[in-house]
Amino acid sequence: xxxxxxxxxxxxxxxxxxxxxxxxxxxxxxxxxxxxxxxxxxxxxxxxxxxxxxxxxxxxxxxxxxxxxxxxxxxxxxxxxxxxxxxxxxxxxxxxxxxxxxxxxxxxxxxxxxxx
Amino acid sequence: xxxxxxxxxxxxxxxxxxxxxxxxxxxxxxxxxxxxxxxxxxxxxxxxxxxxxxxxxxxxxxxxxxxxxxxxxxxxxxxxxxxxxxxxxxxxxxxxxxxxxxxxxxxxxxx
Numbered sequence: 336x337x338x339x340x341x342x343x344x345x346x347x348x349x350x351x352x353x354x355x356x357x358x359x360x361x362x363x364x365x366x367x368x369x370x371x372x373x374x375x376x377x378x379x380x381x382x383x384x385x386x387x388x389x390x391x392x393x394x395x396x397x398x399x400x401x402x403x404x405x406x407x408x409x410x411x412x413x414x415x416x417x418x419x420x421x422x423x424x425x426x427x428x429x430x431x432x433x434x435x436x437x438x439x440x441x442x443x444x445x446x447x448x449x450x451x
Numbered sequence: 452x453x454x455x456x457x458x459x460x461x462x463x464x465x466x467x468x469x470x471x472x473x474x475x476x477x478x479x480x481x482x483x484x485x486x487x488x489x490x491x492x493x494x495x496x497x498x499x500x501x502x503x504x505x506x507x508x509x510x511x512x513x514x515x516x517x518x519x520x521x522x523x524x525x526x527x528x529x530x531x532x533x534x535x536x537x538x539x540x541x542x543x544x545x546x547x548x549x550x551x552x553x554x555x556x557x558x559x560x561x562x
Contacts, residue, residue, distance in 0.1 A: 336497075339494070344492065368549070368550075370552075375554070376554065377455070377552045377553060377554045377555075378540065378542075378550075378552040379552070380549055380550070380551075383549070427495070429550075438483070438500075438544065439485075439497055439500055440485070440497070440550060441494070441497070442487075442494045442495045443494060444492065444493055444494045445492070445494070447492075
Protein backbone atom coordinates (compact mmCIF):
# COMPACT_ATOMS: atom_id res chain seq x y z
CA UNK A 336 0.00 0.00 0.00
CA UNK A 337 0.99 3.64 -0.41
CA UNK A 338 3.25 5.39 2.10
CA UNK A 339 2.36 8.96 3.05
CA UNK A 340 4.73 11.52 4.54
CA UNK A 341 2.83 14.25 6.36
CA UNK A 342 4.42 17.45 7.68
CA UNK A 343 4.57 19.06 10.16
CA UNK A 344 3.82 16.42 12.78
CA UNK A 345 2.81 19.09 15.26
CA UNK A 346 2.75 22.85 15.64
CA UNK A 347 1.67 25.54 18.06
CA UNK A 348 0.38 28.63 16.27
CA UNK A 349 -0.87 32.06 17.21
CA UNK A 350 -4.50 32.91 16.50
CA UNK A 351 -5.00 34.81 13.28
CA UNK A 352 -2.09 33.12 11.51
CA UNK A 353 -2.19 30.34 8.90
CA UNK A 354 -0.55 26.93 8.73
CA UNK A 355 0.03 24.81 5.64
CA UNK A 356 0.14 21.03 6.04
CA UNK A 357 1.79 18.91 3.36
CA UNK A 358 1.26 15.31 2.32
CA UNK A 359 3.61 13.51 -0.03
CA UNK A 360 2.65 10.06 -1.35
CA UNK A 361 5.17 7.56 -2.70
CA UNK A 362 2.88 6.57 -5.59
CA UNK A 363 0.38 8.25 -7.87
CA UNK A 364 -3.12 8.34 -6.45
CA UNK A 365 -6.29 9.81 -7.87
CA UNK A 366 -8.18 10.78 -4.75
CA UNK A 367 -6.82 12.36 -1.60
CA UNK A 368 -8.86 13.27 1.45
CA UNK A 369 -8.32 15.66 4.32
CA UNK A 370 -9.80 14.93 7.75
CA UNK A 371 -9.77 16.64 11.09
CA UNK A 372 -10.36 15.31 14.59
CA UNK A 373 -11.27 17.88 17.18
CA UNK A 374 -10.77 16.85 20.83
CA UNK A 375 -13.32 14.21 21.82
CA UNK A 376 -14.86 14.09 18.37
CA UNK A 377 -14.85 11.77 15.36
CA UNK A 378 -12.51 12.05 12.43
CA UNK A 379 -14.47 14.34 10.11
CA UNK A 380 -13.94 14.69 6.38
CA UNK A 381 -13.02 18.25 5.39
CA UNK A 382 -12.68 17.84 1.63
CA UNK A 383 -11.80 15.55 -1.24
CA UNK A 384 -8.96 16.65 -3.51
CA UNK A 385 -8.55 15.38 -7.07
CA UNK A 386 -5.64 16.42 -9.24
CA UNK A 387 -6.54 19.04 -11.81
CA UNK A 388 -9.82 20.11 -10.27
CA UNK A 389 -11.03 22.14 -7.34
CA UNK A 390 -11.44 20.34 -4.05
CA UNK A 391 -14.93 19.30 -2.98
CA UNK A 392 -15.74 20.51 0.53
CA UNK A 393 -18.08 18.87 3.01
CA UNK A 394 -20.85 20.75 4.73
CA UNK A 395 -19.46 23.15 7.28
CA UNK A 396 -16.08 23.58 5.58
CA UNK A 397 -15.26 26.33 3.09
CA UNK A 398 -12.43 27.01 0.70
CA UNK A 399 -11.54 30.38 2.21
CA UNK A 400 -10.86 28.76 5.56
CA UNK A 401 -9.28 25.52 4.30
CA UNK A 402 -7.72 26.10 0.88
CA UNK A 403 -6.35 22.93 -0.67
CA UNK A 404 -3.86 22.46 -3.47
CA UNK A 405 -3.36 19.29 -5.52
CA UNK A 406 -0.70 20.12 -8.10
CA UNK A 407 0.03 16.51 -9.08
CA UNK A 408 -0.90 12.91 -8.32
CA UNK A 409 1.55 12.53 -5.40
CA UNK A 410 1.20 15.74 -3.40
CA UNK A 411 -1.38 17.91 -1.66
CA UNK A 412 -1.48 20.72 0.87
CA UNK A 413 -4.16 21.89 3.27
CA UNK A 414 -3.95 25.39 4.72
CA UNK A 415 -5.76 26.29 7.91
CA UNK A 416 -6.33 30.03 7.56
CA UNK A 417 -6.91 32.77 10.11
CA UNK A 418 -6.70 30.25 12.92
CA UNK A 419 -8.66 30.35 16.14
CA UNK A 420 -8.44 28.04 19.18
CA UNK A 421 -11.38 26.06 17.75
CA UNK A 422 -9.06 24.91 14.95
CA UNK A 423 -6.93 23.00 17.46
CA UNK A 424 -7.22 19.47 16.11
CA UNK A 425 -5.40 16.58 14.55
CA UNK A 426 -5.39 16.91 10.77
CA UNK A 427 -4.93 13.80 8.62
CA UNK A 428 -4.54 13.24 4.92
CA UNK A 429 -5.62 9.99 3.33
CA UNK A 430 -5.50 8.29 -0.05
CA UNK A 431 -7.82 5.76 -1.56
CA UNK A 432 -6.48 2.51 -2.94
CA UNK A 433 -8.47 -0.18 -4.66
CA UNK A 434 -7.69 -3.68 -3.44
CA UNK A 435 -9.50 -6.86 -4.34
CA UNK A 436 -12.56 -5.05 -5.64
CA UNK A 437 -13.13 -2.67 -2.76
CA UNK A 438 -11.59 0.55 -1.55
CA UNK A 439 -9.01 0.80 1.21
CA UNK A 440 -7.62 3.94 2.72
CA UNK A 441 -4.10 4.78 3.88
CA UNK A 442 -3.44 7.69 6.21
CA UNK A 443 -0.60 10.05 6.99
CA UNK A 444 0.66 10.19 10.56
CA UNK A 445 -1.24 13.39 11.28
CA UNK A 446 -0.55 16.99 12.23
CA UNK A 447 -1.38 17.92 15.79
CA UNK A 448 -2.24 21.62 15.77
CA UNK A 449 -2.64 23.78 18.84
CA UNK A 450 -3.82 27.36 18.39
CA UNK A 451 -3.13 29.75 21.26
CA UNK B 452 -25.08 12.51 7.96
CA UNK B 453 -26.11 9.52 10.07
CA UNK B 454 -23.71 8.75 12.88
CA UNK B 455 -21.41 5.82 13.47
CA UNK B 456 -21.41 4.98 17.18
CA UNK B 457 -18.72 3.09 19.07
CA UNK B 458 -18.81 1.68 22.56
CA UNK B 459 -17.35 1.73 25.05
CA UNK B 460 -15.58 5.08 24.75
CA UNK B 461 -12.62 3.70 26.70
CA UNK B 462 -11.57 0.41 28.18
CA UNK B 463 -8.87 -0.61 30.61
CA UNK B 464 -7.99 -4.32 30.82
CA UNK B 465 -5.24 -6.46 32.27
CA UNK B 466 -2.73 -8.26 30.11
CA UNK B 467 -4.17 -11.60 29.03
CA UNK B 468 -7.80 -10.51 29.20
CA UNK B 469 -9.96 -10.84 26.11
CA UNK B 470 -12.08 -7.88 25.15
CA UNK B 471 -14.51 -6.67 22.53
CA UNK B 472 -15.86 -3.39 21.20
CA UNK B 473 -19.01 -2.50 19.34
CA UNK B 474 -19.56 -0.35 16.27
CA UNK B 475 -23.07 0.52 15.11
CA UNK B 476 -23.67 2.16 11.74
CA UNK B 477 -26.53 3.09 9.42
CA UNK B 478 -27.58 -0.07 7.60
CA UNK B 479 -29.15 1.77 4.67
CA UNK B 480 -26.91 2.33 1.62
CA UNK B 481 -24.18 0.25 3.26
CA UNK B 482 -21.04 -0.26 1.19
CA UNK B 483 -18.23 -1.30 3.54
CA UNK B 484 -17.16 -1.20 7.20
CA UNK B 485 -13.56 -0.38 8.08
CA UNK B 486 -11.68 -0.99 11.32
CA UNK B 487 -8.50 0.93 12.12
CA UNK B 488 -6.00 0.85 14.95
CA UNK B 489 -4.56 4.29 15.80
CA UNK B 490 -1.63 4.86 18.09
CA UNK B 491 -0.65 8.37 19.11
CA UNK B 492 1.69 10.12 16.64
CA UNK B 493 1.31 7.28 14.13
CA UNK B 494 -0.87 6.71 11.09
CA UNK B 495 -4.14 4.87 11.58
CA UNK B 496 -3.43 1.28 10.62
CA UNK B 497 -6.04 -0.61 8.61
CA UNK B 498 -7.19 -3.79 10.35
CA UNK B 499 -10.18 -4.97 8.35
CA UNK B 500 -12.46 -3.98 5.49
CA UNK B 501 -15.74 -5.86 5.64
CA UNK B 502 -18.45 -5.82 3.02
CA UNK B 503 -20.68 -8.89 3.33
CA UNK B 504 -23.33 -9.59 5.92
CA UNK B 505 -22.09 -12.34 8.24
CA UNK B 506 -18.47 -11.67 7.31
CA UNK B 507 -15.87 -12.69 9.85
CA UNK B 508 -12.24 -11.69 9.55
CA UNK B 509 -9.20 -12.50 11.65
CA UNK B 510 -5.70 -11.06 11.95
CA UNK B 511 -3.64 -12.76 14.62
CA UNK B 512 -5.39 -12.27 17.97
CA UNK B 513 -7.83 -9.72 16.54
CA UNK B 514 -11.06 -10.66 14.79
CA UNK B 515 -14.19 -8.87 13.63
CA UNK B 516 -17.74 -9.73 12.66
CA UNK B 517 -20.28 -7.84 10.58
CA UNK B 518 -24.08 -7.67 10.58
CA UNK B 519 -25.21 -5.33 7.82
CA UNK B 520 -28.93 -5.96 8.32
CA UNK B 521 -28.96 -4.67 11.88
CA UNK B 522 -25.99 -2.34 11.39
CA UNK B 523 -23.33 -3.46 13.82
CA UNK B 524 -19.83 -4.88 13.92
CA UNK B 525 -17.82 -6.36 16.79
CA UNK B 526 -14.06 -6.27 17.18
CA UNK B 527 -12.53 -8.91 19.45
CA UNK B 528 -9.04 -9.04 20.92
CA UNK B 529 -8.02 -12.34 22.45
CA UNK B 530 -5.38 -12.34 25.18
CA UNK B 531 -4.74 -8.57 25.18
CA UNK B 532 -1.14 -7.40 25.29
CA UNK B 533 0.22 -3.96 26.29
CA UNK B 534 1.13 -3.33 22.64
CA UNK B 535 -2.59 -3.56 21.80
CA UNK B 536 -3.09 -0.26 23.62
CA UNK B 537 -4.43 2.16 21.02
CA UNK B 538 -7.61 3.80 19.81
CA UNK B 539 -9.74 1.51 17.63
CA UNK B 540 -11.78 3.32 15.01
CA UNK B 541 -14.57 2.01 12.86
CA UNK B 542 -15.84 3.79 9.78
CA UNK B 543 -18.75 3.21 7.47
CA UNK B 544 -18.30 3.79 3.75
CA UNK B 545 -21.73 4.86 2.54
CA UNK B 546 -20.95 6.54 -0.76
CA UNK B 547 -18.20 4.12 -1.61
CA UNK B 548 -15.34 6.49 -1.12
CA UNK B 549 -15.92 8.78 1.87
CA UNK B 550 -15.48 7.28 5.33
CA UNK B 551 -17.82 8.19 8.17
CA UNK B 552 -15.96 7.56 11.43
CA UNK B 553 -17.06 6.81 14.94
CA UNK B 554 -15.31 8.50 17.88
CA UNK B 555 -13.26 5.41 18.62
CA UNK B 556 -12.67 3.14 21.58
CA UNK B 557 -9.52 3.87 23.55
CA UNK B 558 -7.99 0.66 24.87
CA UNK B 559 -5.37 0.53 27.61
CA UNK B 560 -3.79 -2.83 28.44
CA UNK B 561 -1.69 -2.90 31.59
CA UNK B 562 0.79 -5.63 32.53
